[in-house]
Amino acid sequence: MPAAITIPISTFELSITYQKPAIRLMADRVTVLEALFAALEPWSPDVDEMEIITTGKPSEQGVKIRISTQKASFFFSATVCKFIKESANWSDADEVQRLIEVAVTALAQASGVVFGKQVTILSLHLQLKSVSFKDILRGFMSPELLKLDPLAANAMATVLRWPKHRITLDGSAALANGIFVQMEREFDPKSTFNDMKETILNDEIDLLKLLGVEEAEE
Secondary structure, X not given: OOEEEEEEEEEEEEEEEEOOOOHHHHOOOHHHHHHHHHHOHHHOOOHHHOEEEOOOOHHHOEEEEEEHHHOEEEEEEOOEEEEEEEOOOHHHHHHHHHHHHHHHHHHHHHHOOOEEEEEEEEEEEEEEXXXXXXXXXXXXXXXXXXOOOXXXXXXXXXXXXXXXXXXXXXXXXXXXXXXXXXXXXXXXXXXXXXXXXXXXXXXXXXXXXXXXXXXXXX
């Protein structure tokens, strides 16, 4: 029987790289900002919550608009745009998708950027109810490594990488007796948000099943 969990901490990120840098966005962002604030008006963005980022590499500098009503933010620079949603829940997936589509459409129309590869990251902190996180993660450790010391391992982490896919399993630094799960995927420019949503959902279902855990009903 799967071990019961809750997911008190969850974050979804979507980064979209432009096919070519939009150099003028390093200096002139007014038109784009006006378009974004107009498009995002249904979610009540606040000018006072806007952050102009001037540190880091030129490609990392840009503007972040926080949408507090959705616990989300949208950032754009000369090379990439990024959407981040805190407290991500599948019950809100359609609204999140609509918010993303509105933001990226406004950015593209106002700036003329052409979008390239898309990368999604879903990060979950799983709170275990009745079993130890070590017992679950130990099953993913190499038996040869565990034999190197007769004492039981206190911490363990697994990272698997494929050309366009990465999975991280680790103990949660934010929750006692918790597991940190992160699923990253790269999608081509033609992938729709519906395509990505379906793939990410299947990734989560498959990984939770592999861990032998199941989200408890409220």
